Amino acid sequence: MVENIQQIYLTNPATKKAWQQFLTSQGLDNFFNQELAGLDQTFAIYDGQEQMVGTGSIAGQTLKYLAVSTAGASKGARFNRLVSMLETTLAQEGIFHLFVFTKVEYEQSFVHVGFTTLAKTNTGLILEKGLPNVASFRAALPKKPASAMRVAAVVLNANPFTKGHRYLIEKAAQQNDFVYVFVVEEDQSLFTTEERLGLVQEGTSDLTNIVVATGGPYMVSSLSFPAYFLKDDSQRVFYQTRLDAALFKEQIAKPLAITSRYVGTEPLSQTTGQYNQALEEVLPPEVQLVLVPRMLEPAGSQQVISARTVRKAIAAGRVQEVVDMLPASSVSFIENHLTDLQARIKKGQKIDGN
Structure with a gap:
């Protein structure tokens, strides 16, 4: 029975529904809007009856929403084919350093195709493949x-x-x-x-x-x-x-x-x-x-120094109210780039958070 792998488009409501139903059947049943918005490309494997039997997505350099059905296929065949397609797609875009997050029970499947485990918890793990990797990152740091x-x-x-x-x-x-x-x-x-x-x-x-x-x-x-x-x-x-x-x-x-x-x-x-x-x-x-x-500013007060407070002052054009929270170099930079920083905020750059 011939199976084919092809790119699918989640902007199509029917395709998205079938994709979500398949992932749910494989134990991936939470679709955060923020996660979905970050997907660049999605691929699916279809069997001879045009039923979805595997899928995987790319978000930047990260593989996401990867799952396959093992029914009617040799062990690892669909998984290996799908990962190979995702790697090839990224390589064509000049990306040779990949990450993947998955459940602990899938660790060996990814290790088998060349990924290295970076860290794991009881809930899941993160793996990487390619260069530059974490060893390259450490080696580039000053000793x-x-x-x-x-x-x-x-x-x-x-x-x-x-x-x-x-x-x-x-x-x-x-x-x-x-x-x-x-x-x-x-x-x-x-x-x-x-x-x-x-x-x-x-x-x-x-x-x-x-x-x-x-x-x-x-x-x-x-x-x-x-x-x-x-x-x-x-x-x-x-x-x-x-x-x-x-x-x-x-x-x-x-x-x-x-x-x-x-x-x-x-x-x-x-x-x-x-x-x-x-x-x-x-x-x-x-x-x-x-x-x-x-650190409190002024000393002895209850006012903690907060980068969020500084950003809000920038948005309001009241930088002088927070200069005591900043080193002279930061004050100078903000004053010299105030117009640009405010323009970023007007274009939607968030100022909340840490």
């Missing part, structure tokens, strides 16, 4: 001095870089021999990745025992925040934060000899508070989580 015994890490978005971020990094630098400062690479903030990285580098240029780098796709990125195979939205933050924490512990902290990670306490954001809780559960005992109380 810590041989004399550095206490090595710490700080991961921040810095949207924009505030005195609060500076305070957190200073604490880590004072208490350790060497500190990796990772700036989230995901370019979904008011300030671009390049701008945020530059602000952190300029704002910490006097600290001699730190190195500033982007976190690549391995720290607090959409790659490590899958949700499409979760049963309901209430599981989302719980699962996502623990997978991200496990990825940091296994692929970043252990190979780089990082023994502590510094985070600020989070009185304003429930999601960030839950993320800190996940880190506290997953990182120890190998990696100590150090909670640093948020």
Whole structure:
């Protein structure tokens, strides 16, 4: 019986319905609008009766919604064919580094076709294939001095870089021999990745025992925040934060000899508070989580320094109200680019979040 694989279009209501019904029959029954909106291409395998027996989608460099029926086919045949098609499609677009998120029971199927497991939890796992990979990412980082015994890490978005971020990094630098400062690479903030990285580098240029780098796709990125195979939205933050924490512990902290990670306490954001809780559960005992109380401005007040507050001031054109929250380099950048930043907000760039 001849089977064929072809691209399908979820903009067609009938096709989308059949696709969702097939995935539901295979145990993938949650279709978040945000997940569906991010799909670039979707393929399906049809049997001789034109029944869907497999499907897989591409979102950027990530494989998603991949499932096959094993009925009427040799073990692994449909799965291997489908993954091969997705890889070939990405290769034609010049993408040779792939990620996939799946359930724990599917780990060996992906390992069999060349994927490497990066991290796993009881709920699922993340794998990658191709180059550059996590080993390439680590190799490109500046090396810590041989004399550095206490090595710490700080991961921040810095949207924009505030005195609060500076305070957190200073604490880590004072208490350790060497500190990796990772700036989230995901370019979904008011300030671009390049701008945020530059602000952190300029704002910490006097600290001699730190190195500033982007976190690549391995720290607090959409790659490590899958949700499409979760049963309901209430599981989302719980699962996502623990997978991200496990990825940091296994692929970043252990190979780089990082023994502590510094985070600020989070009185304003429930999601960030839950993320800190996940880190506290997953990182120890190998990696100590150090909670640093948020810096107040003015000192002794109840006003915590918040990048969100700064962004709102930018939107309202009241930057002078928040200059005490910012290093001089951040103030200068904002004043010089205020018109452009406000234009981004008017075009729909969100200013909420962390």
